[in-house]
Amino acid sequence: MRIAFMTALLLLSVFYAALAFSDLNFLSARGRIGPGFFPQIIASLLVAFMLYNVVLDYRRRDGDDAVSVNWAVTLAVVAMVGLLVVASHFLGALPGMVIFMLLALSVLNRGQHVTNLLVGVLLPIGLFTLFRYSLNAAMPPGMLGLPL
């Protein structure tokens, strides 16, 4: 997995470098330092370092790259965070938070139905009240226009 991550970073670095060198000029038309000056220096260093590391890591790939037994839970949590963002965007902050909490607790804290229900509903209400009314902060309003 380390090699895959390093290769993905290398590709992103190459993409950044391609844009820096193709779209931005090192010097301006008047011969002064242009908008591409700093990005091109950074891009060159980034690609050089990434290439060196990918080669080095590929040679040492037999090292400690064992996958943890908890990878499935980690992936599930990442997916649930994605769901929280989508649900908040479409349904609004409070329903999104309640759905996320109930789902997350049903996966992570199995069998504790009463605790999960209480925490899953009361905590989002508390947080919503804190953000919306005490701190007067912006919360996702939801595209469906629910009165929350």
Add this chain to the structure above:
Amino acid sequence: MEIFDNLFLGLSVAISPINLVYLMLGSLIGMIIGIIPGFGPAAGLSILLPLTFGMDPTGAIIMLAAIYYGAMYGGTITSILLNTPGESAVVASTFDGFPLAQQGRAGPALVMQAVASFVGGTVGVILISVLAATFATVTRNFGPPEFFMLVMMGIVTLVVLIGENWRYGAISALIGFAIGTVGVDLETGIQRFTFGSAELISGVGFIPIAIGLFGLGELFYAFYQGLHRAGSGGIIQYQSEDRFWPTIRDWLDSRLAFVRGSILGFCIGVVPGAGATVASLMAYSIEKSSSRTPEKFGKGAMEGLVAPECANNAASSGAMVPLLTLGIPGSASTAVLLAALLMWGLKPGPLLMEQNPEFAWGLVASMYLGNMALLAISIFAIPLFVLFIKLPYRILAPAVILVCTMGTFSVHGSIVEVWLMVGAGVIGFFMKLYGFSPAATVLALVLGPLAEETLRQTLIISRGSPWIFIERGMSLGILIITLGVIVFGIWMGRSRKKLRARMT
């Protein structure tokens, strides 16, 4: 006498009832953040920064600063009772803190760590009071070459001294610099890497990246490590101990450790990039080498706990000096504080103490009060924090995810920034997993625009000649210190390898 006038001015600001409430609240929240495994001050500050938007700037910064040094206090409680440091700066405290607890001396260890944190923090604040104004006067002569060299020094120090792999550290910093170039180029007005998106014209927001890398990234990593399965069975029950308070022997053994740890910690903290982790490890190492009984270290020597605790708290105070007088953060946590200052229209730098004395000295005075409050909280509210340690991670983590997500949205009301935060969280997880340095990324992201601007100005002044960095005395001085840090880092890396080879 001017120092006392300034401090009285600061106290008059800090002692207002609302600021005292913010101070106490920040100290408590900081301690709670410190005891959450994997969560350091940087994560806590980035997550809670959006919550301070409704406050006045001075109150908000007082609260954020209290969270910052409160987290340093709190991190040690889990080091002593659970052998799990809250973050890297308190790793050295586990070396002797946990053995002390295993020997039935958790009570004295907890009290001594609180006193050590207080002494370190207070010595640090006294030194800030004495030196910050002088430092600001000296740095008033700094020009673009010196500022560029200082930025480089901060990044190089962080990359070389912290983390296992300097190559990954360098990549992390370069990623931060690259993200920092997104948006409109201020010199020419040309858009860079915006892909036509209006949201990216003003650049990639610092807060979503910081919350993603430190908050979500750490959470994902904790799940990957199986922290959600862990119970609270490993906590040492200190309540059953006969003697809660330290003995006279403990105080006598540690008297020099208080002095050495505090002064060393402050000096290291002032160097941009070095930070509390390096300070605490160096303090431990120096204390051990100067001890008449080095064989006791690692087996429950009280001075082995006191020295790193003094050092990491003094370093946290020291890191405020370059932040306030130069506008250059020395660590990820102070980078978040810098972002907060900029958001409120305050520009840290040599003129801050002159132009905003109420704010600057109010903050310094609040740190004196904060350290006193934290000493009392650390000793008398330990049972409360133990309750938090016992709170299952599988319930705590989803709650923190909610705060991260809603906190990010509340900054600009942008769902794109929330997605950016999620993306940064996934990258932060892999960075943590493979030994990259999210702190270097965040520091480079904050300092990137300053680095670009000062490099550009420098080359305009010198008509394109890089020799200007050597021709100017102060810039040359910073360059020599940076080279010294690199040599020291290489030496430290080799020593680490030799030590590992001996142990295996």
